[in-house]
Amino acid sequence: MTTLLRIVLAATLVAVCGIAQDSGVRREAWPKAVLDELAVLPIQENGRVKPLDTVLQFAMYRIHHKRAMHLPDEPAFGVNAGKKLQPIDWGLDTMFFPGWADTFPAFTLEDTVVLETLGLNELAEQKRKRDRFSMMELAPGRAALRDKIEEYRGIEKKNRTRVQNQVLGLGSAYLEYLDFRDAFDFARARYEIPDDPKLRELFGDKKVLRTSDVLRNIEALIAVVGDPNPSEAVSGFIEQVDRGVRGAGNHLHWIPPKDPNTTEWLSVGELFQLAFEQQATAEQITAVERAEAFADSLTDPTAITAAAAEFRGYMQKMAEARGEYGKVEIEYAYYRFDSFYKALLAFLGGFFVLCVSWLLPKSKWLPRGVVALTLAGNLLVGAGIVWRCIVRDRPPVLEIYDTIPFIAFFVVTVALVIEWINRRRVALAVAAPAGWIMMMLLMKFELVERRDNMDPPLAVLDTNFWLATHVTTVTLGYGAGILAGLIGAVFLLGKLVGFKKGDRPFYNGLTRMVYGTICFGVLLSTVGTILGGIWANDSWGRFWGWDPKENGALMVVLWYLMILHARLGGMIKNFGVNIMAIGSAVVVAFSWWHVNELGKGLHSYGRTEGVLTALYWFYGTSGTIAVLGMVAWVRERLAGKAEKAAPADEQLEVKEEPAPG
C-alpha cells in the first residue's frame, strides 16, 4: 500500500469518526517526561488499580503478540519510522493520534488464511503466512469479521478449528484496539452549540462546549433533553455529545467513583451514564478537564510536559485519597527494571563463560566468572520474586507464571549449594543453562498467555497461609525433579560420549547428587501434597478428590518414592537412578503444565497456546536421553562382560589404560 493511500485512508477514517477531532500525525517524539508521567496513570482493570503502562503492555501482547512494535522506515510513520515502539508509546499514539495509529501494523495474524475467511484475499496475497496488519488494512473486512465471530462463537470450543480460533482471536484484538483508540475521543471532542433558545439560555454566547462543560451542566441539560418534543437543533446537539463520549464506552476505568465505599472505577462513558442519575463530583469533572488539557497540549511542545504532569498528578491525588495508588509506581518500577530479563542475560553470560571454561580447563578465573554471573542472575530472579510479592501483598506463587521464576530460583540455588559442597563443576554447569532456559520459558509464557499475571485471585485462593505453605512446597518439589533430571542427563550423556571414562568416583558423585535431590523432592512434594489436601479439606470439605492437579502432584510423589525404594531394594543402581531421574523431570512437567491443558478440575488455569507442543518436545527430548542412557548402559555391561571373559594379562592391560581427560 502506498504512503499516499495510507494518508488518504487515515483522513477518511477521521471523517467517519465524526466530531472527535483527530490530532493528525505526531510531529515530534513523545518527550520522555510525558511517557514517564502517563505510564503511571492509575487505571483500574480486572479488579485492581495498576499503571497505564501495565495495561498497555498486556494489550500489546494480545493485539501485537510482541513486547514492542517495530515500524518500517517509511515516511508515513513520521517520527516513528524505523523505530521500536514500546507499549506506552504505541498506546499514547493509539489514544491521542488514532487516525495515524490506524496505519501502524498493530495486528499479528499467525496465518493469513484468516484474511481469506474475511474476504480479504488480495491483502492475503500481498503478505507472508504470518504477518502484521494495520487497522486500515483490516477495516474492509470488519463486517465479515463480525459475522464470523457470531458464527464461530456458536461452535463448542473443543470443536473449533485453528483458523476459527484465530478469527475469534482477531475479533477480540480488533475490539480491544477500538476500545483504546476511542477511549480519549471525549477529550478532543468539541460540541457546537446550535442556535436554539433553550441552549442559548443555558450557555449564553458560548459557541462550542467541551465534554467537561457538558458534565458540569448536565442537570440543566437533562431539563432540556427531558422535553418530550426537543427541537431538531437540540436533538442534533445531543447526538454530537453521544458520539463524543460513546467511544469511551466502558473501557479504561481511570476515574475513581464518587462514593468512597464503591469499589468500581469509571470510564468517561460510565461517568456520563451515572451523571444522568447523580451529578458528577467536582473532582471527577476536573479529571476530565485535565485530560482535555492534555489533549489540547499535543500540538504545543512547550505545554505538553506540564499538561501530562498535571493530568497524572491529579489522578494520582484522587487515587491516593482512596488509598489505591500505593503500588502503582512500585509496579511500574518492577516492569521498567525487568529483573527477569536481566537475569536471563546474566545466566546467558554465565553459560557463555562456562563454555569458554571448558575450552580453557586450566583457568581458575573462568569458573569463578560462571559462579559470579549465575549468582547475579539468581539474585535478580530473587529480586523479581520479592518485587512481585510486594506489589501483590502475596506469597511468591499465586499464578502458574509465578512458578517459573520460583522453580528457577530454587534449582539454581540448590545447584550452587551442591557445587559449593562437591566442587565437581557439574552442578555449576547445570545451574547457568537451567536458569537461562527457565527465564526464556518465562518470557515466552508471558507472551503466549497474554494476560496480566498479577491480577487478584479467586476467593478460594485468598489465603496467604496456604499459598505460602502448600503452593510453595509443591512448587519446590517440582524444582527438585527438574534439577534431578538435569543432573541425570549429564550422567547419561557423559556415559554415552565417554566423558571421564572409567572415573567411577565422578559418576558415583553424580548419582549421589541425583539421589540427594530426589530425597529433597520427596520431602517437599509429600508434605506439599498433603498440605494441599488439608487446604482442600478446609475449602471444600474433602481431603482428596482425584482432580487432575491433585493426581499430578500424587504422581510426582509416587515417582520419587519409586526411585528411592527401587534403589534401597537394589533394583536399580547408578544408571537406573539417573534414567529414572529423567523420568522425574517428565512427571514434573506433566503435573506442572500438562494437567492444566486438560481444561478440567478445580485447579484448571485454562489452556495456553503452544504449551502442549512445547511439552511434547520436552517429553521427546527426555525420552531420547533416557533411551541413549540405556544404550550406554547396555554398552557398558557388554564391555564389563568382555572384560571379565578376557584372559588375565589382557585385563591387566585394560586396567593400565589411562582414563581420558
Added chain:
Amino acid sequence: MKRIIDALASFKLTIFVLAGMFVLTWIGTIVQETTMSLYETQKVYFDSWFVIQPVPGLDGINVPLPGGVLLMTLLSVNLLVGGILRLRRQLSRIGILITHIGIAMLMASGLVSLMVAEHGLLGAYEGDEAVEYADAHHLEVVAFEVLDDGYVKEYLLPGDEFIGLRTGEKVTMRHPDLPFELDVHDFILNASPRRKGPMFNVSVPVVEGYYLHQREPAIGSREVNLSGCYATARVDGKAPQTGILWATDNKPVRETDPWTFEADGKQWGVKLRKEVRELPFKIRVDDFDMAFHPGTRRPEFFQSDITIWDGDAEATQRIEMNKPLRKSGHILFQTNWGPQNDPHATKHYTVFEIVTNPADQWPAWSCYVIAIGLLIHFSRMLFRYVRTEQMVQKA
C-alpha cells in the same frame, strides 16, 4: 508362611504397588479429558478392585489392571509389615519409621473418611434459623399427616432398600402408626416426570398421564441427581393408589409438595427427599455478604455471619471460604449463595456444606509426623553426603 510375609514386606511389592498407582493415576487423569467425568473416573479406577482398561487404538483389546482399592490394600499391608513391623530397629532408621507411621495414619484417615464421613447441605435465607440439614446423598421416604390444629406430623418410613430397585421390583415400607402400607417401586437415580404421549410406550407406570423419565445420572457430583420412584399405598378394603415421588427439595429455594391420598378418612402425604439430619446446635444466618473483584465477575469473598445457640450458650461466628466452622463434630463450609442472577436482591440465602468426619484433622497430624520423619532421615543423609564429598575431595 515366612515366604508370604517376606513377599508382603518386600521392596518388590512396594515397587509394584507404587508403579500400579502411578499408572492408574495417570490413566485416571488422562481419561478425564476425553471420555469420563471425575465421578466416573473415581468409580472405575479408584473405588474398584480391578479395572478392565481398553487399549487405545486396538479395538476390543482390554488389559486387566489392579484397581485403586486393591493397590491401597496392598500398600497398607506392605507398609505395615515391611515398613513398620519388620523395619530394622536402628537409630539410623528412626526417620523412616516415623515417616511410615505418618503414612499409615494418613491412609487410616482416608479409610475412616470413606467409611464414616457424611456430607450434607444447609441452605437458609438471612434471618432464618436452622437446626436441620439435608444429607447430600442418602434418601428417605416420609409420610405426613395433617393434624386437626393445622400442624403436620411426620412419619419416617424406615429403610432405604428402594434405592437401586429396577423396573418392576418393589419393597414394602410400613410404620406401626400408619393405616397403610407403601410399596415403593421403579426407583430411578436421576429422573424427570414427563407427560406420556400416545405415540410411545414406557416400561414404568403412568400416573395421571405422567411417568418418570430416566435421565443420564448427573456426573461430577452425585448430589445434583434428582431421584424419583413410584409409591403405591395399600389400605385395607380399598383399591391401591399409586403416585410419583420425586426428590426435588432444594432448600431454601424450593420445597416440593408431597404426593397426597386418602386413607382411614384422613388426608396423607408421602414424599421422597434427601435424608434430614439434625445439628447438635441451632444456628441463625444473621448476614450474608459477598463481593466480586471490581469490574469483574471473579468472586473476591463470600461469607456468612451466624449466631449459634448450643444449650444455653450463644455465640456469633463468621464462616467464609477457607475458614469453616468446626463445632460438636460438625464442620460447616461456606459453599454457595443466591440468588446469583439478581443483583438487586434485597435478601440473600447462603448454603453451607456440612461434613461429619471423625478423621477430619488426621491428615494434618499425619502431615506433621511425615514431615518430622523425612526431615530427620534426610538431614542425616545430607550430613552423610557432605561428609562423603569432603572425604572424596581429600582423597
